[in-house]
Amino acid sequence: MxxxxxxxxxxxxxxxxxxxxxxxxxxxxxxxxxxxxxxxxxxxxxxxxxxxxxxxxxxxxxxxxxxxxxxxxxxxxxxxxxxxxxxxxxxxxxxxxxxxxxxxxxxxxxxxxxxxxxxxxxxxxxxxxxxxxxxxxxxxxxxxxxxxxxxxxxxxxxxxxxxxxxxxxxxxxxxxxxxxxxxxxxxxxxxxxxxxxxxxxxxxxxxxxxxxxxxxxxxxxxxxxxxxxxxxxxxxxxxxxxxxxxxxxxxxxxxxxxxxxxxxxxxxxxxxxxxxxxxxxxxxxxxxxxxxxxxxxxxLELHFVRAARSGRSTIRSSTDITELPSGIRHPDETAATLTEHGHRARVIELSGDLMFAGTEATLREVCALGDEVELVILDLRRVDKVGAVALRMLSTLKHSLAAAGRELLLIGTEGTAAETLADLGPHVRAFGTRSAAVEYAENVLIGRYSPELRVQTPIAAADSPALSALDREDAEAVAALMEPRACDDGEIVRRVGQRFGGVFFIVSGRISTIVPGPTNERVKLTTLSAGMTFGELALGSADRQETTEKADGPVQLQVLTSEAIAQLELDDPRLAVELWKALTRDAYTRVDQYLRETAVRIRD
The missing domain is CATH 3.40.710.10 (DD-peptidase/beta-lactamase superfamily)
Structure with a gap:
């Protein structure tokens, strides 16, 4: 380009x-x-x-x-x-x-x-x-x-x-x-x-x-x-x-x-x-x-009075979204699509001033990207000053990308450079957080490369990844012990500090997992979608819930209560052991992903 x-x-x-x-x-x-x-x-x-x-x-x-x-x-x-x-x-x-x-x-x-x-x-x-x-x-x-x-x-x-x-x-x-x-x-x-x-x-x-x-x-x-x-x-x-x-x-x-x-x-x-x-x-x-x-x-704002420091420090990092996931825990098929095509979305984190040197360094980085990169996400939260040359050149970049079927996205909160660059036009999407921008990019890639997965269909508890290690008959037997539950948008399903209350299987909708931040502010850690589970990790935390689970829109759940689990251990010890093995395996995978996503949140 x-x-x-x-x-x-x-x-x-x-x-x-x-x-x-x-x-x-x-x-x-x-x-x-x-x-x-x-x-x-x-x-x-x-x-x-x-x-x-x-x-x-x-x-x-x-x-x-x-x-x-x-x-x-x-x-x-x-x-x-x-x-x-x-x-x-x-x-x-x-x-x-x-x-x-x-x-x-x-x-x-x-x-x-x-x-x-x-x-x-x-x-x-x-x-x-x-x-x-x-x-x-x-x-x-x-x-x-x-x-x-x-x-x-x-x-x-x-x-x-x-x-x-x-x-x-x-x-x-x-x-x-x-x-x-x-x-x-x-x-x-x-x-x-x-x-x-x-x-x-x-x-x-x-x-x-x-x-x-x-x-x-x-x-x-x-x-x-x-x-x-x-x-x-x-x-x-x-x-x-x-x-x-x-x-x-x-x-x-x-x-x-x-x-x-x-x-x-x-x-x-x-x-x-x-x-x-x-x-x-x-x-x-x-x-x-x-x-x-x-x-x-x-x-190009090259007069010595206007010119900013060298553009070499402008680009802090350039990473595709496979290394910076949004925090949404996708089903296996959707996750596989993002693993295969995540390199098509690139996050470029900038800092300093966007005068000529910073703008030139940014443009060079973007223009060097291969044609396979379809979404370019500029993280502007650490940018101090934006010159007219940046507006003019990035506007040209936006049109060049759009002509090639590619898209420019911005990250920045109110008062940051992203607000200034809003002048690039209504067709440039801006997001307050990196997670939100990456979530948008993930949805675009899923829609392009696995459109059949774009529309979330209900996933029965027996078909959830957590029970995939069980044979079909055992999975259906466990599902038969569950209780249905419907949640409204914004409803708190589980709160930090609550005792273990069972395993929650998401049939449809999304659940946001929220943790307390360093100054007690609420930080969104991840989003769970249909087929995912929550609640079982409390068993590894002194029987206490470490996160708050909140409905993000209408949600349908199937709940395997703590009482149902206790009864299963009495009635069918073999199936109870197989269930715990399946949940442990899934929980191990979940903890590993949480650790990686937490690292991303810290960097964010």
Missing amino acids: ESPIESYLRHLHAELSEQRDGTVYTPGGAPSLANPDAFGICLATTDGQVYEVGDTRTEFTLQSLSKVFTYAVALSDLGFDAVDAKVDVEPSGDPFNEISLAAGTGRPDNAMINAGALAVTSLIKGSGGKSAIKRIVRVLSDCAGRELAVSEPVFTAERRHSDRNHALAYLLSSFDIIEDDPTTVLENYLRHCSVQVTCRDLAIMAATLANGGTNPVTDVQALDLAPVERVLSVMMTSGMYDDAGAWLTAVGMPAKSGVGGGTLAVLPGQLGVAVFSPRIDAHGNSVRGSLASQRLSQE
Whole structure:
């Protein structure tokens, strides 16, 4: 099933494809080989999930995007103080190629403008038998998760038309900001700007920054954490040059652009965003890249003020209902149906916030479920906050599931996230407890896969599972000793503390078994249906009833009273022994199931 995030990206891509403003950058004045209408959008999460649409595998050059990563390399090599002595961390408010250096010192304002990037490049030296440029390309490759290379034709074209940057390099040299040969520094700078990437590469590089320097796809530690923190801080204030303020308010993520058409943005701890579209505006930013980033930030709630913690802790558990039974004790045939088909209903327990990261993790979990899962139950009782992105994406998920003949269910009490998500529409069922939601799912599966068992027919006492170990004649003899009894809805049949009063066989209807909770509240433990028995477990509890049995609707019973049992022991000791053996066997099965269900109630 397509993720609602993928569906959203497709619609956004189609809508913004109509935008054709801007001009295509021509490297060094040479004719551009880029397709002006190329357009790709890619998101990569910090645990390696990648969503992409459009031209995400088309190569283009990094250009100024490389400045982000060379700055991190220099900081790792020399430390903050040494780099700060050469390059400041203040926003310049100037275009990327402005010749603006601090009066007296010649320090560039930051590492994102060309002057600062040239200074940073001069600080990176060869090491371990590798030249400075090979070291830079190695880091870029580690961040992208594949081997990258310099486009020699682009480098050659840029070098032929680099007078302004050459002038900057010599000006920086005059202030001793650049201490090496300015021409060599310029060539290294132009080479790392000419490294080719795809939109997918760029998203993974952004996600590497979001993940503290570790590539989330390859798990390679490409950059150290402390330099990444500094780089992201400078990107936030200076990455988009003289458009940085507008970007910060509209998008709210550290970002960087390149005149080759690439744009990357980083939501720390959550994801990296990349957009590729060659048409750029007067600031040198991709027109579609800026528009797409604004839309993504607003519609997926990615602005740093709104963004919640990582979605990794959102999913507490994902379990099918064979491991989380409702508490209804079904007859053997019905139980067999649920054992066979219970995997078709899945309970996913969530916690934390459902902003983008939590919503993405939830959608990914649901979309990864096999087609055989027909009912998806989201337990929202531990969810704290629900954003608009969750409502929008879960609404899309609901429709996608419904189109495939599947159903979305919610669990949550008043005041929880389920109440907020009621806006998903009247066709989304919400339940106050997990037991109630699972009971609904069980009934759906029984109706689909054993419809003949859906309608409960009366089950005579002689046919009950408790007496199945007796031969037919003995079972009917025991049934003949029973007394009929009818109960109204809500009637208490047995109460906690009562002495053993016999064995109760349910002919039709349902009985709820209730126990006292930790603070004396009543907790529904299980529901018994036709063919089931109750009352006999009191014999194992000092002859006292440990649960309250309450009619859930009209109920017909057959009661084998304690007096009838005593008389049977006198009149037919053999049959009495066979009866006790059958009841003991059934009770053992019941106790085992009660223990498992109690464990579920505790988890609930």
